[in-house]
Every structure is written in structure tokens, then in C-alpha cells.
Amino acid sequence: MASTAAFAATAALAGDPTRAAMLLALMDGRALTAGELASVAGVTPQTASGHLARLVEAGLLVVEAQGRHRYHRLASPLVARMVETLISIAGETQAPPVRVGPRDAALRHARTCYDHLAGRVAVGITERMVATGALVLGDDGGELTGSGQQLLLRIGIDVPAPGRGRRAFCRPCLDWSERRFHLAGVVGSALLDGLLALGWLRRTAGSRAVTVTPAGEQGVRGAFGFDPRASAGPETSLRRGA
Amino acid sequence: MASTAAFAATAALAGDPTRAAMLLALMDGRALTAGELASVAGVTPQTASGHLARLVEAGLLVVEAQGRHRYHRLASPLVARMVETLISIAGETQAPPVRVGPRDAALRHARTCYDHLAGRVAVGITERMVATGALVLGDDGGELTGSGQQLLLRIGIDVPAPGRGRRAFCRPCLDWSERRFHLAGVVGSALLDGLLALGWLRRTAGSRAVTVTPAGEQGVRGAFGFDPRASAGPETSLRRGA
DNA sequence: GGGATGCTTCGGCGCAGACCGAAGGATCAC
DNA sequence: GTGATCCTTCGGTCTGCGCCGAAGCATCCC
Structure with missing residues (x-):
């Protein structure tokens, strides 16, 4: 070996x-x-x-x-990906060890995951994009369609061309809190940067949590057809992932 | 957390x-x-x-x-993916610790990686498929095109439909020995099974190494335009991956 | 039944490594 | 220059855990 x-x-x-x-x-x-x-x-x-x-x-x-x-x-x-994978497995296999607190609630709602967005909001946006044909996701691979590109361009997010580069262009990333997929790779990174630049999202000090601004609530609802406040809903309970 | x-x-x-x-x-x-x-x-x-x-x-x-x-x-x-990722990182970062032996040579040439094919042969086939448009690969996501599906069907490998299932359909997997990508996911798994069934590849006892049979050399060359024997070439030396 | 094989539990040994206190650069402010 | 931060190296303590020998079940064979 x-x-x-x-x-x-x-x-x-x-x-x-x-x-x-x-x-x-x-x-x-x-x-x-x-x-x-x-x-x-x-x-x-x-x-x-x-x-x-x-x-x-x-x-x-x-x-x-x-x-x-x-x-x-x-x-x-x-390295980030290794950490992600380990988080998935740890979450997958361990019984919930402790009761989740309010700090966790904020993280579950929206947070950064290395260079892209994660949490309920990220999962919601991703799933809406898939439903409207802006995005095609297998389980580990993905593609931003033409209409998806236009959707992002319309709100001022210019995604660089795919290219043959070594950096992942568009891929799903298993959300540890939701057990569903959110968007990572170049597209995911551009999305996070764009939403921050638009003032729709704001980083919080000393935490990976991200808050959705009032402008962001409206903007996300208009652009993606997903209401960020709706994500305060009941826990999802997908047991066995990938 | x-x-x-x-x-x-x-x-x-x-x-x-x-x-x-x-x-x-x-x-x-x-x-x-x-x-x-x-x-x-x-x-x-x-x-x-x-x-x-x-x-x-x-x-x-x-x-x-x-x-x-x-x-x-x-x-x-x-779990297999976690192991893969760790192998990548370990290979990425560590200087080659010991001289590689003949046993490693066989592994580098062709081996199984969980449920799909890895090593020089796998990388060669994958890259030929990309070059001929049978496959589109980003860095972490991929798609088997119509012509790719036909290519596989022609040699008797019937890839199940993508579907929305939770299992990765088609994705690149970083090859630890080559530092380039080979094919994983449902497509990669179907490919390995197919090549074994065709008698083009044969598992070796007590090792993950896989040998290419004479029929396999001819078949792979004909179907994919890639000569498995050519993969005895000089070491690749991509230093920094992903 | 008796014996062989595959696997587990128990108990004790020994070492790797995680930790901190103390002390020693390096850099900044003044 | 002096003093304050930030970080590192050094030495020594102590716990955690990986290891094996011995012994105990379970399953298979004859």
C-alpha cells in the first residue's frame, strides 16, 4: 500500500x-x-x-x-472537503449527543461552509433552483443551466465560465444540519459572495452563522421563489444519506 | 457546534x-x-x-x-468517500515516504477503488471518454452524455437511468496514485462490473489490484481508443491537485 | 459426544502524546 | 531604550489507549 x-x-x-x-x-x-x-x-x-x-x-x-x-x-x-465529509459521517452515525441550543438554531438556519452558503436557507435556495430547472444536480455532480446562469445574472451575480480548471465548478455538498444538499464549488462560492455584496446576507461576528437582512428576505423570495422565513419550519428527518 | x-x-x-x-x-x-x-x-x-x-x-x-x-x-x-478523501490528502501533503515496490506498481496500473476502477487504466479510459465527448466532467461533478451512453451500450454495459436517487450517479474521484480523476458513482460502478463481466479485467486474489486480460487490452483499445499497455509510461507529476 | 476453529471478553502492561508552567525570541508601541 | 503582546521551545507529569496472554462462548466437523 x-x-x-x-x-x-x-x-x-x-x-x-x-x-x-x-x-x-x-x-x-x-x-x-x-x-x-x-x-x-x-x-x-x-x-x-x-x-x-x-x-x-x-x-x-x-x-x-x-x-x-x-x-x-x-x-x-x-482539506475543507475532508472536514465536510467527516462532519457528515459523524452526524450520520452518532445519536444526537446533546440538546441543540439557540446558537445551533442560528447555524442551522444559515451559515457559511468554507466558501459557500449552508443551512436551511442554502438548502431551500438550492432545491428551488433544481425545481425550476436553473440547476441540475445528481448526487455528487451538478450543472448550472443556461436559465440558471441568467437567473443569477439578473440579480447581479456573474458566474465565471466553467472551464477545465481544477477547481470544482458546481457540486452538491451534504448539509450536516439538514441532511440534504446545498450548492458548493465555484457557483456556490459566487452565490455566497454575491448575496453578501447585495446586502441580502450579513456575516455575524465570531460565528459561522449568517443572518438574512430584510432586503434579503424580499430579494431571495423574488429571485428564487423561496421564503427564508419559511425555513423556521419543523425539523427534517432524513435518516440515511448518500 | x-x-x-x-x-x-x-x-x-x-x-x-x-x-x-x-x-x-x-x-x-x-x-x-x-x-x-x-x-x-x-x-x-x-x-x-x-x-x-x-x-x-x-x-x-x-x-x-x-x-x-x-x-x-x-x-x-x-464512508468509502471519507477514506478516499483522506487518501488524497495524505498523498497530497506527505512527501513520498518510502520507495514504491512492484506490488505498488500493479496497484498503480489498475485496481478497484471501493466499487469502481482506479489507477492508470481508469484514468486513461476516463480521460479518453472526456476527450471524445462521451463524458463531461467538472471537477466534482459529471455527466454521461448520450454518446457516452451509446458507447457503453455498444460493449454491453447498460447504465441505469440517472434518476433523482440519493446515490451519486456520475462523479470524478481523485486517483491517489495518478493525482488525476477517474470515474466513480453509479456509472463508474457499472463500468467496473461490466468490464469484469466481459472478461476484460480480472480481480487478483488478496489484493485490490486488477489485471487487464489480453481480450481486455484489445477491447479497451477498440472501445475507448486507449491502450492499457501504454500506461506503463513515465510517472506523472502533478504536484498540487484540486 | 469430543475436538477444532473463529471470535469475544477480561486484565494488566507499556508507550505515545496531550497538557501546562516556565522561560526565551520576535514584533509592536512609546 | 522599556514594556507589552504574540508566539514558540523546553521539561516534566499524567492519562488514554493499543497491545497481548489467558480464558470463555459459539459454531462447525466428525
Whole structure:
């Protein structure tokens, strides 16, 4: 085998609770300082420092020094995808360990997932786009149709051409809270950026949660035919995913 | 957060070298007995038993008792996908740790990857299909075109209709040895099954390696315009993927 | 029935590694 | 320069867990 050892080492890195907390904290795509990550993970700076060094050395994170701060972020979308997959599996298999709190409620409603939008709002928009033929989704592959492209262009979101590049253009991403799919890849990323630029969504400080502005409620309803407030509905309960 | 603990626990499960060896051994989709897995991982049966119990309890494996044997296999394609992703990252980031041997050479040439074909032959076929318009691949999403469907039908492989089902229909899977994409999902699975049924490929005992039969060399060349023997060429060297 | 095989549970050993306190650069503000 | 932050390295402690030997069930064969 090429290397069971390398495989195990990589998984083990993500398998420590402290490092796991760090990886999850970086899932919104931002870069955080070593101190912030220490705080997020609930350990002292010197402990965090050791963990971060290992994550960087293994290529899961990249670090950029800026003055006396050292900013860490996920090394690549591939790493984000690994984290996503692990979240899916963990959610899939574990019984709900603790009661969900109000903070979780906000996250379930709308949040960033690395570089795209996740949560009920994201799932709702995605499913409406599929229903109206703006989007074709298999389970792991997808395509933005001509009408979809026009739909986005109409609200001022210009999606770059597919191209043969190495970056995923359009793909579904399993939503850990909804167990249904939302939109990721280049299209998903452009969508999030666009909605933020339009002022329809606003990031919240210190959290991956995203709030829908009043303008956003109206805009999303008009453009996608989906009411973001409707997403306060009952829990979905799809047990077995993909 | 939903559960850092569950996330870390799942990753930690895959992070132990012994369990990692077991997961990798199950990646060809077959079910193996506890004893076989103990042997693969190089531990005593009682040690293996403990590990397997934990993997089953976490939902990564499912077990089926048959007489005095207990057959274990991956619980779902989602788990296989997690393993794939980890393999990609491990290969991506680690410097090649040891010299590759002849056993690796066979694996690099053609092997099964859970339920589909991987290795140079798989990558070659996939890329030829893309070049001839039988297949459209983004980076994470894909589509089998009408001409692709006909191509497969012509050699006797009937791909089930896409459908809206939860199973991935057609998607690229990053090949750990080639760092390029091969075909996975329903189409990839149907392709592997078809080529085995045609007698073009043959599984080897005790390994994920697959050999191309003489009939297979001719058939693949004729059907896909790709010469499996040509894949003994120089190493590819794509450094940074996705 | 008796014996072989496959797997599990129990108990104890030993090591990897996660943690923190203390101390040592590096960079910024003044 | 002095002092304050931010981060790292070093040393030492301690827990968690991976491992095996021994023993106990279950299943199959004869």
C-alpha cells in the first residue's frame, strides 16, 4: 500500500478534539491567529502552538506571518472537503449527543461552509433552483443551466465560465444540519459572495452563522421563489444519506 | 457546534494505524472476516476484535454473522468517500515516504477503488471518454452524455437511468496514485462490473489490484481508443491537485 | 459426544502524546 | 531604550489507549 501510515497520520491529526475544534473553526474560510485558535479550542497558547505546527507541517493548514500575529487557514478546498465529509459521517452515525441550543438554531438556519452558503436557507435556495430547472444536480455532480446562469445574472451575480480548471465548478455538498444538499464549488462560492455584496446576507461576528437582512428576505423570495422565513419550519428527518 | 466531539471521535477512529489498515483493506467493497482483517492489519484476533467492535458501533462498518464467521464491510459509500478523501490528502501533503515496490506498481496500473476502477487504466479510459465527448466532467461533478451512453451500450454495459436517487450517479474521484480523476458513482460502478463481466479485467486474489486480460487490452483499445499497455509510461507529476 | 476453529471478553502492561508552567525570541508601541 | 503582546521551545507529569496472554462462548466437523 502506498502508505497506510500517511493515511492514519492524517486522520489522527483531525482526530484530536483540540485540533478538530481548530479545523472546524477555520471552516468558514477565514484565517485566524494562533491565539484565537487557542481560545476557540480551549487550551493555552503553548499547547495550541504545538498543534498548529503539526497541522501546518502535515499540509492541512497554511500559515502567514503578519507582524507578531500568525494567521492560519485551511490549506486547500480539499482539506475543507475532508472536514465536510467527516462532519457528515459523524452526524450520520452518532445519536444526537446533546440538546441543540439557540446558537445551533442560528447555524442551522444559515451559515457559511468554507466558501459557500449552508443551512436551511442554502438548502431551500438550492432545491428551488433544481425545481425550476436553473440547476441540475445528481448526487455528487451538478450543472448550472443556461436559465440558471441568467437567473443569477439578473440579480447581479456573474458566474465565471466553467472551464477545465481544477477547481470544482458546481457540486452538491451534504448539509450536516439538514441532511440534504446545498450548492458548493465555484457557483456556490459566487452565490455566497454575491448575496453578501447585495446586502441580502450579513456575516455575524465570531460565528459561522449568517443572518438574512430584510432586503434579503424580499430579494431571495423574488429571485428564487423561496421564503427564508419559511425555513423556521419543523425539523427534517432524513435518516440515511448518500 | 453540533459536535466537535463526534467529529474528532470519527476521525480518531480512522487515525489509528491498525484501524486504518482495516478500512483500506475494505476499500474494494468486499466483506472480510474478523480474522482476515486481523491478519491484514498485523495484529492478534483479540486486538482486531476490539477495533472492529468500535468501528461497527460508530457506524463506519457493518457486520454480518455467517456461521462462525463475521463478515465486515464499509457501512456506506459515504464512508468509502471519507477514506478516499483522506487518501488524497495524505498523498497530497506527505512527501513520498518510502520507495514504491512492484506490488505498488500493479496497484498503480489498475485496481478497484471501493466499487469502481482506479489507477492508470481508469484514468486513461476516463480521460479518453472526456476527450471524445462521451463524458463531461467538472471537477466534482459529471455527466454521461448520450454518446457516452451509446458507447457503453455498444460493449454491453447498460447504465441505469440517472434518476433523482440519493446515490451519486456520475462523479470524478481523485486517483491517489495518478493525482488525476477517474470515474466513480453509479456509472463508474457499472463500468467496473461490466468490464469484469466481459472478461476484460480480472480481480487478483488478496489484493485490490486488477489485471487487464489480453481480450481486455484489445477491447479497451477498440472501445475507448486507449491502450492499457501504454500506461506503463513515465510517472506523472502533478504536484498540487484540486 | 469430543475436538477444532473463529471470535469475544477480561486484565494488566507499556508507550505515545496531550497538557501546562516556565522561560526565551520576535514584533509592536512609546 | 522599556514594556507589552504574540508566539514558540523546553521539561516534566499524567492519562488514554493499543497491545497481548489467558480464558470463555459459539459454531462447525466428525
